């Protein structure tokens with residue numbers, strides 16, 4: 001069967017049809033601006049709210065869910081029983097009852113075999129796809145690098161389609177949609193790649209539209225750091241937090257901000273270009289063509305050039321992990337460079353803290369390899385750079401070096417839409 005009509009048959013739709021009826025126009029930004037909410041939409045919104053609470057709490061009994069959303073148990077049962085009947089949720093084994101006896105509680109959680117979501121991480125150098133279950137479990141991973149000598153975008157698109165096609169073939173039931181975390185500048189209204197400094201062949205590619213047309217599934221595309229944030233929000237350390245930010249470092253630098261319970265995107269996703277905020281007037285020239293961007297002093301390119309100047313070993317492959325090891329073993333120049341790198345990373349975080357006060361920062365990407373030594377060095381510079389004041393209770397934590405949060409976040413883009421969770 002051709003990929004285009006792979007999921008067009010009505011056979012074996014079960015959970016897909018059930019969850020897809022959660023899709024409705026009130027979840028679209030345009031629709032949200034229109035008048036009143038219909039009574040059927042209120043029902044969907046309430047179901048989404050209950051499932052959000054379930055995500056935040058983990059496996060939870062009906063009574064606990066009822067307590068958290070402020071309704072009675074019968075209302076909760078009315079909402080979740082259809083989802084249990086449709087195989088989206090399951091009731092676990094009874095837990096020992098607490099003091100006072102009573103009926104043992106059975107925790108509700110997402111069924112392992114419910115329809116998964118296809119997640120795609122599209123970076124300048126290749127594609128990484130997988131399936132993500134509703135509880136965040138990653139399976140069926142397929143990766144493919146892009147050729148370095150491609151002269152047109154077509155070979156890159158073939159690789160992307162192949163990768164997604166292979167993953168969809170591995171799904172035990174039709175996925176709910178395709179979520180994409182993409183490097184570069186993304187127009188989130190249209191799912192189009194605006195520009196990728198490291199892979200200009202992809203500039204202007206209508207990624208969302210192309211995937212939707214090819215595979216016949218709902219597609220959502222967002223900027224890679226925002227997908228990291230969504231991954232942390234749904235499945236990671238950001239669960240239940242009203243305010244936090246993520247910072248990604250590596251070949252490039254980016255970030256995303258969650259404020260007062262919402263992901264801030266800006267018009268067409270223009271917000272959050274943190275790597276290209278200025279930290280040095282008339283500083284080094286950035287890949288974006290401007291000068292003094294944060295990305296010019298807190299990415300691997302800077303680290304490797306500085307390592308070369310300091311005559312450190314293996315400087316061409318230097319990263320946070322190898323630098324932290326070298327600093328621990330030899331001290332000296334390596335320790336000095338590690339501290340300078342920590343300061344350069346801290347400068348941009350301090351600017352973000354002074355502007356928005358997210359207070360809680362999750363660091364992803366290369367910097368995670370530097371471990372506790374680098375984290376503590378960044379935290380020490382933050383203490384110097386950001387004056388203490390009431391409300392500035394800053395915490396920095398390490399996230400993920402291995403793309404897990406980005407893949408889960410790509411899936412979370414679809415999930416957020418399914419559950420009417422206004423990101």
Ligand SMILES: [Zn+2]
Pocket residue numbers: 275276286287288289290293295
């Ligand atoms: Zn720049």
